[in-house]
């Protein structure tokens with residue numbers, strides 16, 4: 001289960017481990033990108049409005065194939081902003097979570113809109129990198145290095161986005177340092193240590209949340225690729241290289257174009273051109 005928490009600096013004080021209680025407002029089946037039933041009440045209508053925003057902004061191929069459910073949740077403002085949940089081990093059925101307190105569709109506040117659109121882009125980054133085409137389910141509980149990088153979804157398939165991302169950016173001492181932190185059982189110790197890990201590598205991560213693990217790093221870097229990347233490969237810092245990373249994949253460059261074109265319906269103020 002992946003949750004995008006708070007953009008920017010606030011982050012690691014509020015991790016999933018803090019177990020913020022989210023209330024589930026409702027759950028709707030999605031079939032081939034569309035609501036499976038006609039709205040019966042105002043909550044159904046609201047859910048459909050959220051879905052319309054998501055479906056308008058993002059390319060449909062992976063959504064139609066993999067997203068089978070939309071859930072509206074809330075834990076109040078901040079905390080979890082949204083999430084993308086793997087519904088079973090097949091990696092073919094995914095659920096999109098949206099926190100209605102954090103994504104107020106009536107808001108005209110550009111910072112607020114910026115934050116929730118960033119969250120949606122982040123979750124879409126998980127969808128394209130963690131589905132069955134990209135990951136190989138396994139029963140292994142511990143990583144077998146010969147099989148590659150192991151996440152809770154499975155092994156990153158050779159040649160997939162996450163596999164390439166880890167091979168390029170999560171190597172050597174950085175990987176050793178992170179593995180040591182990742183193996184900590186004590187939550188408080190983990191929170192302190194992962195934040196220290198982030199501080200120890202100031203050139204590496206686009207946000208502090210990105211330092212949590214390679215999957216989050218990819219999703220955060222992907223979001224920066226969508227919002228901040230200026231269309232030319234830069235290798236000045238590792239952060240720049242992470243943003244440029246996605247440029248090597250023509251399909252992701254096409255996704256970027258699609259997203260940037262359609263997101264303009266919701267705001268004109270977000271992009272670094």
Ligand SMILES: [Zn+2]
Nearest residue numbers: 002003004219
């Ligand atoms: Zn995430």
